[in-house]
Amino acid sequence: MPVPAGVPDPRYNDPMPATLPPARVIRALTSDRQIRFAALDASPLWDGLRRGHPHLEAGACAPLVELLAAALLLQSRNFFSERLQLLFKTSGRAKAMVADAWPTGDIRGVLDPNPAVTSGPWVAGPGLVQVMRSNPSGQPYVGTLALAEGGIQAQVEAYLLQSEQVAASMTLWCDPSTGESGGLLVEPMPDCPKERLAGLVAAVEGLEVVPGWERTPAFLADWINMGPGAEVQATAEIRYHCRCTREALVATLSGFTRDRLQELFEPGGPVEIRCDYCGKTYHLLAAELGVQGGTDAT
Numbered sequence: 001m002p003v004p005a006g007v008p009d010p011r012y013n014d015p016m017p018a019t020l021p022p023a024r025v026i027r028a029l030t031s032d033r034q035i036r037f038a039a040l041d042a043s044p045l046w047d048g049l050r051r052g053h054p055h056l057e058a059g060a061c062a063p064l065v066e067l068l069a070a071a072l073l074l075q076s077r078n079f080f081s082e083r084l085q086l087l088f089k090t091s092g093r094a095k096a097m098v099a100d101a102w103p104t105g106d107i108r109g110v111l112d113p114n115p116a117v118t119s120g121p122w123v124a125g126p127g128l129v130q131v132m133r134s135n136p137s138g139q140p141y142v143g144t145l146a147l148a149e150g151g152i153q154a155q156v157e158a159y160l161l162q163s164e165q166v167a168a169s170m171t172l173w174c175d176p177s178t179g180e181s182g183g184l185l186v187e188p189m190p191d192c193p194k195e196r197l198a199g200l201v202a203a204v205e206g207l208e209v210v211p212g213w214e215r216t217p218a219f220l221a222d223w224i225n226m227g228p229g230a231e232v233q234a235t236a237e238i239r240y241h242c243r244c245t246r247e248a249l250v251a252t253l254s255g256f257t258r259d260r261l262q263e264l265f266e267p268g269g270p271v272e273i274r275c276d277y278c279g280k281t282y283h284l285l286a287a288e289l290g291v292q293g294g295t296d297a298t
Helices: 043-052 058-076 152-163 194-209 215-223 246-253 258-266
Strands: 024-031 034-041 083-089 094-101 105-113 130-133 139-144 170-173 183-190 231-241 271-274 282-283
Touching: 024 043, 024 058, 024 139, 024 215, 034 058, 034 215, 043 058, 043 105, 043 183, 043 231, 058 083, 058 105, 058 152, 058 183, 058 231, 094 231, 105 152, 105 215, 130 152, 152 170, 170 194, 183 194, 183 215, 183 246, 246 282
Parallel strands: 105 231
Antiparallel strands: 024 034, 024 231, 034 183, 083 094, 083 130, 094 105, 130 139, 170 183, 271 282
């Protein structure tokens, strides 16, 4: 039986399975070497995200899946060699959205609904977009710009143009009734002939008639290449997987002030903390953080 709009789906209240089928993303170059592109089937991420966020309705999970797809497509530009975090702060139905993609093939995300906005777009200005990269040497990069007009794909296109001087087109989709989702990022070379560019525009616009289930990376590669023969330069399998651990949580809380920790453990007994990314709960004891007072329990 369909679940009414706005109601969390009880099918996703069960704990997240140890393994879920991976999503697949490719980075490729057309056979005429005029267009770089990345294509992603994000549908396998839907189940993991729904189980990690059972309190969110399907309509809220759809933009979050699109944000995950956008982060993976951006990550493909450096052949999945770095950690990439994509943060939106908006005045729309989503107060904040985060996607966190790791070079190991793990991705996670979170959406914070805005209780003051119950209709309209999930992403709306004023607000900001922030892209954070951590390369293998550990050198961080942070790019920040104000929200542009439009949805997630428009924000990423504006970021690439303003921060990296790259003219690109991003297409994202997610059907909240089925979870069918994915993305496509195309980057024509600076000397791409006008007739080839016109063909690319027609191909991207023509995707509207292609059903979501058919938009696999292999199909999209042939679609953008206008036939078989695109050169796949990198492939990655992605799973929705949270990297939270008890040890990491203790390390984070250890940075809190002594007064703040005393407030957290004031009721006595363990404190329950829920991971925003995957829904896993941890019960921490005061003694684990060297906090005196309260009653510890196991």
